[in-house]
Amino acid sequence: MFSIGEFAKVGRVSVRMLRHYDALGLLRPARVDSHSGYRYYAADQLARLNRILALSDLGIGLKQVAEVLDERPSAEQLRGMLRLRRGELAERVAAETARLARVEARLRLIEVEDAMSEVDVVVKPVEGARVVAVGGIAESFEYEDIGPVVGGLCASLAERMERASLKFAGPAIAWYEPADDRVHVQACAPYVGSPEGAGLDEVELPALAHAATLVHRGTMATIAESYQALARWIDDNGYRAEAGHAREVYLHTDGDEAGWVTELQIPVSAA
Amino acid sequence: MFSIGEFAKVGRVSVRMLRHYDALGLLRPARVDSHSGYRYYAADQLARLNRILALSDLGIGLKQVAEVLDERPSAEQLRGMLRLRRGELAERVAAETARLARVEARLRLIEVEDAMSEVDVVVKPVEGARVVAVGGIAESFEYEDIGPVVGGLCASLAERMERASLKFAGPAIAWYEPADDRVHVQACAPYVGSPEGAGLDEVELPALAHAATLVHRGTMATIAESYQALARWIDDNGYRAEAGHAREVYLHTDGDEAGWVTELQIPVSAA
DNA sequence: TTGCTCCTCACGTCACGTGAGGTGGC
């Protein structure tokens, strides 16, 4: 018979663990002194302790370890359990490896910029939406050309929605597409109400499974820099821009343009 | 201004998370209605939310995220933090990969044996100890030759310790070494007391950094099978037997040999 | 008799998910 301290020593576990396993019914001491409450273990029980350690070392939870030890599952059930575990572990390894890559990307960035960059990119899904839209054409991607066009389209969109008693069900969204040597511009908004006869296009804006997003603050004159930072991040972090255009979501456009807040969204896939 | 629900939607987080970040002081709403307690967020705050998400996505704890956001550490401090993180992550990836390999080894084993093997190997460090020892020679590794020798040595060891008033400070240990075409056998035991003049060798049994261990139950006649199972496990799980002999630790040798409990220890290194 | 070992609570860990029970706003 071993006292709990002796047994902990041969089994190379903490006394606390043995008490814990006792509390869970996983490993009951061979004898418990009814007066003092002292636990005594038989040498024999080291085998069971080892089973517990070996199984939990595979990452199996103690509850499930108890099932395996006491309910003697069939080989088929064990196989299933281990395959499941294998899948989970493979997923975790992949996730942690990706995380490691992101940390390394940050480190490279910080070497270059010598400060924590202020741009924080988040990859997230974007919901689709049914929207009303108006389109226009700008002469180039330059702010001087495109700014007024977007501004005009948004104003026109708001006005027509007003007339048709449509209410905004979310922030307005715009995107650009090169067309010949000019640029197609679309402004749209999710709505509540009935859009018939408002003279507005109805469009189903598709959901994006993964979009790299970045919050741009301030005037639209500098939005190109934010697009570039976002594109660089995508490259650096092992993503790839996917088919589909980038979107601009106008989260806040009241008052001075210096206080505007725009979210850029670029659809991506894991490279 | 966004209500908590709206802000959660654009930020793609749960309402609970926003409340949590508020409670931690990580992301306080721009305005809180003093009557209803309703939280309202400015579009602007999405940038801070994204910083929080980006940093915690690197596996940085929220406490440390708060420090990074509010205490504006220097580039050097950030580098240090990220390097630390990189090291931890690399370690985790290695550990999870090793775990995955063990699960796969189990799966291979179960394919062959069609049942959960009863042998559970645990790799653990073994403490060194100062021991008294007696040596002998057996004709071969066969049980018929070696059994009586070990038995005799243990009896002689116990008797001499008794005579010198030495007390066992732990279980007796034996090991074998081939010598010419016979086998050297050593039996030893940690002790309490003063061993001078007992006619016993004093030996420093070295600690093992990593030993693959297995509990053998029952007669020593079948110990060879346990050694083989242990050796197979070492191969299958990416370890290598290291220099140094295997040890047998006699955890329980009272009464019938069918009830004996022996721990086998083989020093290993990660392959 | 003095240490040493053992005992039983019970809190803390980490980032939330998930109710319970209740109230404010369109």
Add this chain to the structure above:
DNA sequence: TTGCTCCTCACGTCACGTGAGGTGGC
């Protein structure tokens, strides 16, 4: 007025580590 959103607790998660406060055995 009815849903819908929001509010504040507070427990649960997982496998123990770490005291606090106290008692038994050599």
